[in-house]
Amino acid sequence: MPPRRRLTAFDAFTKTVEDARVRTTAGGVVTIVAVVIIILLIVSEWSDYRRIVNRPELIVDKTRGERLNINLNITFPTIPCEILTLDVMDVSGEQQTEVTHGIIKTRLNEDGSVISTEQLDLHSTGDKGLDPGYCGPCYGAVPVGEEGTRCCNTCEDVRRAYQEVGWAFGDGHGVEQCERENYPKRLQEMAHEGCNIAGTLSVNKVVGNFHFAPGKSYSSPNTHLHDLNIYETSAVRHTFTHHIHHLSFGPHHHTVSNPLDGTVKETDERNFNYMYFVKVVSTRFERIGTLPLDTNQYSVTSHERAIRGGRDEDHPNTMHARGGIPGVFFSYDISPMKVINREERSKSFGSFLIGVCAVAGGVLAVASVIDRGVWEADKALNRKKAV
Template sequence: MGRASRLMRLDAFTKTVEDARIRTSSGGIVTIFSVLVIFCLVIGEWNDYRKVSVISELIVDKTRGEQMEIHLNITFPHIPCELLTLDVMDVSGDLQPSVSHGIGKHRLDKSGGIIESKFLELHPEHPKHLDPSYCGECYGAVAPDTSKKAGCCQTCDDVREAYAAKGWAFGDGTGVHQCEEEGYKEMLKEQAGEGCRIDGHLWVNKVVGNFHIAPGKSFSNAQMHVHDLANYLQGDVHHDFTHTINALSFGPPLPTDLLHENHHQQNPLDATSKKTSDRNYNYLYFLKIVSTSYEHLDHGYTIHTHQYSVTSHERSLEGGKDDVHPGTVHARGGIPGIFFSYDISPMKVVNREIRTKSFSGFLTSICAIIGGTLTVAAALDRGLYEGARRIGKLHQR
């Protein structure tokens, strides 16, 4: 009993005798109200505990020798697919002329409907109208490496590639046996009033560079990158580089859940439209690309991608007034088309998901809610009880 007596003296929670308790209707109301308040506050605290926030950290990007994936989807309503060429070049000296692998071209009618889709390949099939043993003439040029038979230009495209390697203009293929057999000239006339959508992805070195979409085959002439513009400029149908950038991104796309949670990760050129009636018009987009990673909390994975900012400029190559800034005069020269010049930032943004509150903090808040609510409720109930007693005494007098 002595030990139990000592423990009883340490009891901080002294008990009251049941007979000494008084229950009132006002106390019942305060109790119900207290339970509702505690329930609402606990739900709010639980939602706060489950909430995930994203913190951003800026570090030096130490990656070297990587390649970067570019996803694009661009519509040209006033120029046919046959006249469009996609080229990539960078400061390391890497040149990818007439990019074909991973790129699709979709022929569009005047209303924007798809006539035909063609996904370009590095090695196209042999034309059905030619015998497999056929060895075509290259008309003074050297057969390209893409030809299926060494030293031979078997297709119209082979002759075009051979002319481009020499830096010669090609035209509509008149007098070239392969092109006449394939009906290249007739195909150009048939597609003259069509539009084109180019989409797909390409890989580039992660260094300063540019990619552009311009008319005609590209080739190098006196260490200059030029395009054969004959079919683009001399056709009877008017062509221009009115375009809509449906989507343009660098690196893998973010999952749907991260897109909803990270609204700041937007591609600024998505759904961008530009209009012109000048066929000799040049659009320039200067992009600043920043490596970005997202560390997902719940799923435990990290996504490495890129985001970018953009500055755009446009000018007429005829040497006139700019459509956007009247009165500004531009010098002659250049290639009509759209050009994307990108620069790589030496910094990297790391976005990390964290919980705003720890589990121990959540439990502490729950205890504080329950204790604080009951304390305030007890004081309120005591005040109501004492007030009712005093009013009762006054009535008794």
């Protein structure tokens, strides 16, 4: 048998002679309806193929040694920038006191309008025009065991010397260097101001906290202290009323909501403590056609309470607060789990082609059955009429 004949024997699609075909009006209607249905179903299959679904996955976070960026923008309407301090510390032992890098303080009028924007360190050098041999007194603030004469040529030098020995510094009245720099006058002029703090903190990705508290900070062997002298003795009643405009961990992603954004807390008490306990969860977004983005989501609970002021028995010259320090504290904990939000198409292209074939074949098969039924019914009616 010739090869062509052999292939013909396998033809499953036998052809009908054109002259043996009968075309009817009902068949034309069924065909048009079937084609419309096929088109609609194919469009539906295409839409389903193009649909993107988000498939969340929870895994153990195995990353180590990473840094975490904390983005913040917070306004304190009744505390001047000069006496507001931002500190960071974590369980690894790292401490960042009086943070300046990446953080901007904006001085605000009582009505909230901007006065100026400066780095955290607002102190003047104050040593210009001094005699080259000048050696200013430190007023007895010399650490135990330090040899020789220590010079404090600026108000900031005196403040740091007081800080090292654990003494409260105050507003600089009676200190030659501070009087020369007009530091007490500057503090008095700023007394009715507010402060906005905005920027980004870079911290270890471990359990830790960052807080806003009054006065310069320093650490003793067993505790973290703040010099609250100016805050406690000020004639103006400062409070930690605050407005959290924004607080997030890591890069921005449009689907991530930040629970603390827009939070407003108000108090009339000077010694008041706000605590926010934040649970940070690492999150990875894998979008089709873009690079993956690693960021973080968080949940938060809060607590607030009034505290009593007093003096530290171990540091009698340093004002502190019994039972806590007035301020706003954010304690963050890192979850050991990581959420992966992966975008995928609802079906593959192969599944789309299979769906198209199933739609075309299925609709044509059903249309053929309907057309055959209509044809047979029409013939039966014609036979009855002929009888």
